[in-house]
Amino acid sequence: xxPVLEVNGLKTQFFTQDGVVKAVNGISYELNEGETLGIVxxxxxxxxxxxxxxxxxxPMPPGRIVGGEATFENQNLMEIDDDEMRSVRGxxxxxxxxxxxxxxxxxxxxxxxxxxxxxxxxxxxxxxGRQRTxxxxxxxxxxxxxxxxxxYPHQFSGGMRQRVMIAMGLSxxxxxxxxxxxTTALDVTIQAQIVDLVKKLRDEIGMAIIWITHDxxxxxxxxxxxxxxxxxxxxxxxxxxxxxxxxxxxxxxxxLQSLPRLDEERGxxxxxxxxxxxDLIALPEGCPFxxxxxxxxxxxQVDNPLLEPVAPNHKVACWVDVTTANPTE
Amino acid sequence: xxTQAKADLxxxxxxxxxxxxxxLWGDVWLRLRRNRPAVVxxxxxxxxxxxxxxxPLIAPYEFDQIDLxxxxxxxxxxxxxxxxxxxxxxxxRVVWAARSAAFVSIAVxxxxxxxxIFFGVLSGYLGGWVDTLIMRLGDVLFAFPGLxxxxxxxATIKPGLTAWLKAIGLDDLARSDYLDYLVVIIALSxxxxxxxxxxxxxxxxxxKRREYILAAQAIGxxxxxxxxxxxxxxAMPPVIVAVSGGMGAIxxxxxxxxxxxxxxxxxxxxxxxMLYQYYPYWRxxxxxxxxxxxxxxxxxxxxxxxxxxxxxxxxxxPQLD
Amino acid sequence: MLAxxxxxLLWLPILLIIVSFITFALGYYGPADPxxxxxxxxxxxxxxxxxxxxxxxxxxxxxxxVKYLGRIVHLDFGESIKYRNQPVLRLxxxxxxxxxxxxxxxxxxxxxxxxxxxVFAALKRGRPTDRIVVFGVVxxxxxxxxxxxxxxLFLFARMIPVLPAxxxxxxxxxSAILPVLLLSIGPMAIFARQTxxxxxxxxxxxxxxTARAKGMREMGVVIAHALRNAFIPLLTILGFxxxxxxxxxFLTETIFGIPGxxxxxxxxxxxxxxxxxxTVTLLVAIAYAxxxxxxxxxxxxxxxxxxxx
Numbered sequence: 008x009x010p011v012l013e014v015n016g017l018k019t020q021f022f023t024q025d026g027v028v029k030a031v032n033g034i035s036y037e038l039n040e041g042e043t044l045g046i047v048x049x050x051x052x053x054x055x056x057x058x059x060x061x062x063x064x065x066p067m068p069p070g071r072i073v074g075g076e077a078t079f080e081n082q083n084l085m086e087i088d089d090d091e092m093r094s095v096r097g098x099x100x101x102x103x104x105x106x107x108x109x110x111x112x113x114x115x116x117x118x119x120x121x122x123x124x125x126x127x128x129x130x131x132x133x134x135x136g137r138q139r140t141x142x143x144x145x146x147x148x149x150x151x152x153x154x155x156x157x158x159y160p161h162q163f164s165g166g167m168r169q170r171v172m173i174a175m176g177l178s179x180x181x182x183x184x185x186x187x188x189x190t191t192a193l194d195v196t197i198q199a200q201i202v203d204l205v206k207k208l209r210d211e212i213g214m215a216i217i218w219i220t221h222d223x224x225x226x227x228x229x230x231x232x233x234x235x236x237x238x239x240x241x242x243x244x245x246x247x248x249x250x251x252x253x254x255x256x257x258x259x260x261x262x263l264q265s266l267p268r269l270d271e272e273r274g275x276x277x278x279x280x281x282x283x284x285x286d287l288i289a290l291p292e293g294c295p296f297x298x299x300x301x302x303x304x305x306x307x308q309v310d311n312p313l314l315e316p317v318a319p320n321h322k323v324a325c326w327v328d329v330t331t332a333n334p335t336e
Numbered sequence: 337x338x339t340q341a342k343a344d345l346x347x348x349x350x351x352x353x354x355x356x357x358x359x360l361w362g363d364v365w366l367r368l369r370r371n372r373p374a375v376v377x378x379x380x381x382x383x384x385x386x387x388x389x390x391x392p393l394i395a396p397y398e399f400d401q402i403d404l405x406x407x408x409x410x411x412x413x414x415x416x417x418x419x420x421x422x423x424x425x426x427x428x429r430v431v432w433a434a435r436s437a438a439f440v441s442i443a444v445x446x447x448x449x450x451x452x453i454f455f456g457v458l459s460g461y462l463g464g465w466v467d468t469l470i471m472r473l474g475d476v477l478f479a480f481p482g483l484x485x486x487x488x489x490x491a492t493i494k495p496g497l498t499a500w501l502k503a504i505g506l507d508d509l510a511r512s513d514y515l516d517y518l519v520v521i522i523a524l525s526x527x528x529x530x531x532x533x534x535x536x537x538x539x540x541x542x543x544k545r546r547e548y549i550l551a552a553q554a555i556g557x558x559x560x561x562x563x564x565x566x567x568x569x570x571a572m573p574p575v576i577v578a579v580s581g582g583m584g585a586i587x588x589x590x591x592x593x594x595x596x597x598x599x600x601x602x603x604x605x606x607x608x609x610m611l612y613q614y615y616p617y618w619r620x621x622x623x624x625x626x627x628x629x630x631x632x633x634x635x636x637x638x639x640x641x642x643x644x645x646x647x648x649x650x651x652x653x654p655q656l657d
Numbered sequence: 658m659l660a661x662x663x664x665x666l667l668w669l670p671i672l673l674i675i676v677s678f679i680t681f682a683l684g685y686y687g688p689a690d691p692x693x694x695x696x697x698x699x700x701x702x703x704x705x706x707x708x709x710x711x712x713x714x715x716x717x718x719x720x721x722x723v724k725y726l727g728r729i730v731h732l733d734f735g736e737s738i739k740y741r742n743q744p745v746l747r748l749x750x751x752x753x754x755x756x757x758x759x760x761x762x763x764x765x766x767x768x769x770x771x772x773x774x775x776v777f778a779a780l781k782r783g784r785p786t787d788r789i790v791v792f793g794v795v796x797x798x799x800x801x802x803x804x805x806x807x808x809x810l811f812l813f814a815r816m817i818p819v820l821p822a823x824x825x826x827x828x829x830x831x832s833a834i835l836p837v838l839l840l841s842i843g844p845m846a847i848f849a850r851q852t853x854x855x856x857x858x859x860x861x862x863x864x865x866x867t868a869r870a871k872g873m874r875e876m877g878v879v880i881a882h883a884l885r886n887a888f889i890p891l892l893t894i895l896g897f898x899x900x901x902x903x904x905x906x907f908l909t910e911t912i913f914g915i916p917g918x919x920x921x922x923x924x925x926x927x928x929x930x931x932x933x934x935x936t937v938t939l940l941v942a943i944a945y946a947x948x949x950x951x952x953x954x955x956x957x958x959x960x961x962x963x964x965x966x
Contacts, residue, residue: 172867618811627811631807
């Protein structure tokens, strides 16, 4: 079955006073129908920028998508004109963001904001939109939806607002839902509720999801496949069980090792990956993870490894086979 | 690989990039330098103050030196900006007036700042009824729109001040020359300090609760040190911006007062007074260009302070684009 | 919110009393006798004393003040000293009307054009249009009224002698064009700058990103989302507009010889006509205080976040 989205060599850069920030450096992946892809990585690794590039929401200037293609419904999203892109946004590919407090317009009612997309893309009238909005609000679990549809964002709690965002995102039955760290700003119990909600909706509606997070725990329970990003590159990509059970990239290893576990002995120090991510303006030659890597060899300093399959459905960008090599230290 | 070499490599390849390190104020200066209008503004301001300081050396004639043989002369080597209808050298007048502007602006800024800091700190740090009282006082002063109030004060203070000075034996000071300055400075300072006080108070109020203040208190840093190292440096930026922009406004206010006949009157030099004297020239056949001279100078100076203020604002609070 | 409203409203009369007190006091302790100014060369101590008694100047301060307050309540603002025995109010009203007309038209033009320019500049950020507007704004604020006045006169009354140099034939006549133009520069600059700043800030907000992600056209995003948020602070600035216009009005009327309240006040100040001076100051202070009150109240009302509090 053909994938619903195919990304190839996407490159995005920001031209600033201090230099050119190479935020996304040629990433490629596929998304199948109904599949949930998790993109993980630390702050600044380019995960948000990559999906914003997909939606062509990068502010240009100072940003610019300098290369690559994204094939959706037989069209290259990077090449279609503005009007066509706008009919895709919110309609066929929807996006929800991290901070529901600031992502909703404080002076408009929730009802108006949700029904905006309905009126825009599906041509509904105000009353039809309002009706559908109430249905959507009920679907995402907002109690007394009919009463609350005329309320303002500040009258909702954080979790409720994020549910509203989800309702907004799913309003036009998109094929793909992109979620950019939607639970990062919420506390843990609410986080769990939102994740459960999304899972339920996914089962009912069947949309594909790209879920961006830096939280490895959330991804484990939600994604079918996971892509790990570092410094604008994808360094590993695998089905979720394989990634957690058989990580092949030193960075992934480091991430997993740094997670505190309940079954650890007490008194053990928290492991962390030494060093800091590289400066995206002065990106070094060779593998971006070189300086922090425990498995590096000389070749890593000059040659940036490409993403290659090492097992069924499992790709890694590394010269070293971590299953056999020993960490150099 | 040795530990040291690895550390060096790490330093080289990771977060510590090869860009040079900068201190906080150095950073501010760098950003300011990049802002061309601000730099030009700074140069103009410096030029103005230098002219003011060295006025006696630069100006060949006095402000009110009349020369009826040389009325309405065009620009020449002797009179670079020509002469007006009473034969006064326009260039010298401009230079002398710069002195007034410089003096008044510094004096008013100084007094205003002193009063503003005093009341602002009192208000912000003590809070309670002291705060309410001072803010209400500011409200009352605010109820009089600027010019009217200054006008009023200047017009009413003058005789009173004269009598008072004579009474305490400062007869010399009571001579009208210096009195003009005193009146203008007092009037403008009285109108200016509530704004600054409010600003400082606002800063203190918001900073008092910031976490790094709490953190400093938690490790036992004494109050005065908190004030000096944490509160004041962080409260300063908006004050700096306000004062630098305010100097322009002060000079403008002084010019307005002089134009209306309340501020510095001849023989005290002032661009405003010059403008008033040259105002009828707009009808004049040959003297009309003179009208533009004090006008242009005022505009340039005010613009300079404005650019400088904006530049400082950007440099101190960079907006990430 | 209601409690806050009530408190602010209560402060108003107190403020006015304080203002009237200060004004009265400054007038009382101020410069030389109005009687001296009135009699000029014909000064005679006996006549002066008689006049002083007539005007009630020989009574103690507080007595005069209280009497004054009492009369104000009956809308009796005293009689002008210069225009002997004419009630101040009667003298002021026609002039006040002129001033109000001048201010109203200038403000309207200034605000509307200013806001338009501000929105335009914000949308075309960084491009030449933006730079021109920004420079225009800075220039407009830097050029004082009494500088721009003569320049405008020079341009339009002399170089291209289209407009009259002074006098006043009503607000819809040609004589009103230059003064209105001059007076509108201030509000235009203020509103252009504030609108631009407000729009820029709003356009950088997350909810604008959300609106775009929904697939809205840029114009739709601006109108439906950005403007609504950007305009809220502008409404409050309207309250301050009055105060900023006082100075401009004063100067404009003086320069163009317009018989409005500003010019009248100027004359009164010169002639030590206290009843007039005090009344004008009081009126302006009232208007100013009302403007500030407007700002406080409006902000609470328009922003739904505060409205429900």
